[in-house]
Amino acid sequence: MSPVYYLYLAALLFTIGAAGVLIRRNAIILFMCVELMLNACNLAFVAFSRLHGNLDGQIIAFFTMVVAAAEVVVGLAIIVTVFRSRHSASVDDASLMKL
Amino acid sequence: MENLIGLLVAVPLFGAALLLCGGRRLDGKGPYIGTVLAAASFGIGAVLFADMLGRGEHDRALHSTVFSWIPVGGFRADVAFQLDQLSMTFVLLITGVGTLIHIYSIGYMAHDERRRRFFGYLNLFLAAMLLLVLADNYLLLYVGWEGVGLASYLLIGFWQHKPSAATAAKKAFIVNRVGDVGLSIAIMLMFTTFGSFAFAPVLAEADRAGEGKLTAIGLMLLLAACGKSAQVPLQSWLGDAMEGPTPVSALIHAATMVTAGVYLITRSGAIFNAAPDAQTAVVTVGAVTLLFGAIVGCAKDDIKKALAGSTMSQIGYMILAAGLGPIGYVFAIMHLVTHGFFKAGLFLGAGSVMHSMNDEVDMRKYGGLRRYMPITFVTFGLGYLAIIGFPGLSGFWSKDKIIEAAFAKGGTEGWILGGAALLGAAITAYYMTRVMLLTFFGEKRWVPDENGNEPHPHESPGSMTFPMIVLAFGSVLAGGLFSLNDAFVKWLEPVTGHSHGHSPLSAAAVTGGTVVVLVIGVALAWAQYGRQPVPRTAPRGSLLTRAARRDLLQDDFNHVVLVQPGQYLTRGLVYVDHKLVDGVVNGTAASVGGLSGRLRKLQNGYARTYAVSMFGGTAVLIAATLLMRAV
Numbered sequence: 001m002s003p004v005y006y007l008y009l010a011a012l013l014f015t016i017g018a019a020g021v022l023i024r025r026n027a028i029i030l031f032m033c034v035e036l037m038l039n040a041c042n043l044a045f046v047a048f049s050r051l052h053g054n055l056d057g058q059i060i061a062f063f064t065m066v067v068a069a070a071e072v073v074v075g076l077a078i079i080v081t082v083f084r085s086r087h088s089a090s091v092d093d094a095s096l097m098k099l
Numbered sequence: 100m101e102n103l104i105g106l107l108v109a110v111p112l113f114g115a116a117l118l119l120c121g122g123r124r125l126d127g128k129g130p131y132i133g134t135v136l137a138a139a140s141f142g143i144g145a146v147l148f149a150d151m152l153g154r155g156e157h158d159r160a161l162h163s164t165v166f167s168w169i170p171v172g173g174f175r176a177d178v179a180f181q182l183d184q185l186s187m188t189f190v191l192l193i194t195g196v197g198t199l200i201h202i203y204s205i206g207y208m209a210h211d212e213r214r215r216r217f218f219g220y221l222n223l224f225l226a227a228m229l230l231l232v233l234a235d236n237y238l239l240l241y242v243g244w245e246g247v248g249l250a251s252y253l254l255i256g257f258w259q260h261k262p263s264a265a266t267a268a269k270k271a272f273i274v275n276r277v278g279d280v281g282l283s284i285a286i287m288l289m290f291t292t293f294g295s296f297a298f299a300p301v302l303a304e305a306d307r308a309g310e311g312k313l314t315a316i317g318l319m320l321l322l323a324a325c326g327k328s329a330q331v332p333l334q335s336w337l338g339d340a341m342e343g344p345t346p347v348s349a350l351i352h353a354a355t356m357v358t359a360g361v362y363l364i365t366r367s368g369a370i371f372n373a374a375p376d377a378q379t380a381v382v383t384v385g386a387v388t389l390l391f392g393a394i395v396g397c398a399k400d401d402i403k404k405a406l407a408g409s410t411m412s413q414i415g416y417m418i419l420a421a422g423l424g425p426i427g428y429v430f431a432i433m434h435l436v437t438h439g440f441f442k443a444g445l446f447l448g449a450g451s452v453m454h455s456m457n458d459e460v461d462m463r464k465y466g467g468l469r470r471y472m473p474i475t476f477v478t479f480g481l482g483y484l485a486i487i488g489f490p491g492l493s494g495f496w497s498k499d500k501i502i503e504a505a506f507a508k509g510g511t512e513g514w515i516l517g518g519a520a521l522l523g524a525a526i527t528a529y530y531m532t533r534v535m536l537l538t539f540f541g542e543k544r545w546v547p548d549e550n551g552n553e554p555h556p557h558e559s560p561g562s563m564t565f566p567m568i569v570l571a572f573g574s575v576l577a578g579g580l581f582s583l584n585d586a587f588v589k590w591l592e593p594v595t596g597h598s599h600g601h602s603p604l605s606a607a608a609v610t611g612g613t614v615v616v617l618v619i620g621v622a623l624a625w626a627q628y629g630r631q632p633v634p635r636t637a638p639r640g641s642l643l644t645r646a647a648r649r650d651l652l653q654d655d656f657n658h659v660v661l662v663q664p665g666q667y668l669t670r671g672l673v674y675v676d677h678k679l680v681d682g683v684v685n686g687t688a689a690s691v692g693g694l695s696g697r698l699r700k701l702q703n704g705y706a707r708t709y710a711v712s713m714f715g716g717t718a719v720l721i722a723a724t725l726l727m728r729a730v
Contacts, residue, residue: 021710030706095704 006047013040027079027089031072038068100150101163103143104180104233107190110140112226118219126215130208133218134201137225141194144187151187156593159184162235173294181235181298185594188432189232189362192439196354197225199566203447204346206562207454217257217344224250228355232362236297237286240363244282244327247356248275254351255343267339274336278326282363285319288312298366305369313370317377320367321384324360328414330388335653337411338395341403345450348403353410353446354439361414361435364421365428368595371421378422382508385419386519388412391651393526397533398647400637401460402449405534406442409486412523413438419516420501427504428595429588433581434497440573441485441493447567448479451559452538456545459554462537463635466544471556474564476539478571483535485574487528488617493578495613498524503609507600514603521616528620536628544635 013036020033042061049057083089114136118129125132151159160183169176182190201221208214227246234240256268289296292308305313324330329337340352351357364371364381371378389412396408417434420427452468452475453460469476485492488499502524506517547553558564581587588597602609639645646652701708 091706
């Protein structure tokens, strides 16, 4: 099975994630879509790694996972706090930062 | 003795400080304090005069340096006084007439709430005027010059609740400022030319400087004299200055301050002697003003304004005499002193009349007052005879000499100047007779006003009649005493110099001519105002009369030539400022504001908008990278 299919899959997943980020309003869903995009990238890295026969891509995938994990911790904490104070997880409601 | 000179200035200055800062506690005593200090100043002047008479003719001048005012490197300005015969004459006139007018004001201002302040201003005026005539250099003279201007401003506008008085004060101040600029330029020119502005070096070296420079200095000094002495073309303020209380008109705008220009020209005689062009300008100004003022005086129905026109005209005589050079200086000052007596007396008489007529100033509403106010009538009458030059009285001696000196100028110029002076004498006789007839003769013409208050003319209190009587004595005797043995000429000659000139007419012919024109003037006035009843409202009059009522259109002239172009200029500048300067500034601000307003809309706070822009940006970057690689 050609690794190119994995790239197609990665592109598909990334697109789904990006569309989700742009369309959905619930912060949790938004967050999951961001994760989806990150993991699509990971998949692409691993596929390229296999394609070119070196391990750089696989190592970068681990870095991405670590960064994503850290991001989830901070992001979820913010989302929970926002939800507690506003009783809503909609990102459109949290638009007070604008001038 | 030298120390007394400083005291002469310090005493009234102290009075001004005391009365102006003393507060309401002094309200009751203020007038008396002011009067006593003025009299003290006169006393000091008299002591100095006696001392001066005791010394020889050529070492009469006293000098006293009080302190060094501005010592900077080679530049030196001292507060120093110089008392010579010329200054002495002025000191006695200023403090003498000043004291009399202080006494008069006690009665005249008795009902004014702010009289303490009034006397404070009067003392301030005395101090400034004494500083002006005692200074030994032009810079200190300038301080006094500005000081009298300030005092004049404060006193013209003393009844500041009247808009007309406030406006008149401003007008006097602004017109005077034009003249003051001339004086300051003259002082600067002196400094660049002679390296000093003390009288002694400047006047001693005057003939060594170039004639062009001296002419420039002379013309600037003349401009200064025109402003302060209300000469054409800066004469417009004097008529309006009559808005001030009458004692002020008598002291400042008749007897003393307005003669400062004559003092300045006489004092700077050495400069003018060496600059014939400047002298020609001086005599021209004098001759024009003496006719101008006299014509204005003929048409005015306001007694004070008629007298103001007369003052302008008489000072025109003095300026004319001062412009004649050594043949005229002495007579300019002599006429100045005699004029100080009779004109102050006339103004005080006018004040006395107004005082008893409920402050009515229109002479057409007087008439027959001689029966009600005998002392005022007699003193005013003597002043009247003196000013028209009735033989034997003060004005006769001094004015006759000026007319003689004008003819003695020689050539066509002499005939023109002498003719103008003679014509002026005729007009003087006419308008003063008119004032006299309208006020004191004929039938009573006053009626009750709309509230039913009819004036009850009565003689003024003693504090007012006493100064009038003293001044009347001066009006009668001063000229004769001065001319006895040529006493006044001998007195002033060491300071101003004197020469006789060659008159084409004999002295007797000039005197005869003066008397003839005097009789003609009086007869004309009698024919018009004495023989037939005077209408209560002024007839429309000829074109000249109507112009003269409007001060020969001087205000209209100033308005059209100076005020309006100035207004157009400022309006233009305001327009440019609004449209151009403000336009650029506001335009920049508005465009930045508008742009940022648009940019702000991008920051709508929605996470997805930012995400789209990030995606868009990334997409563009990737596309660009790929494109570059493909190329």
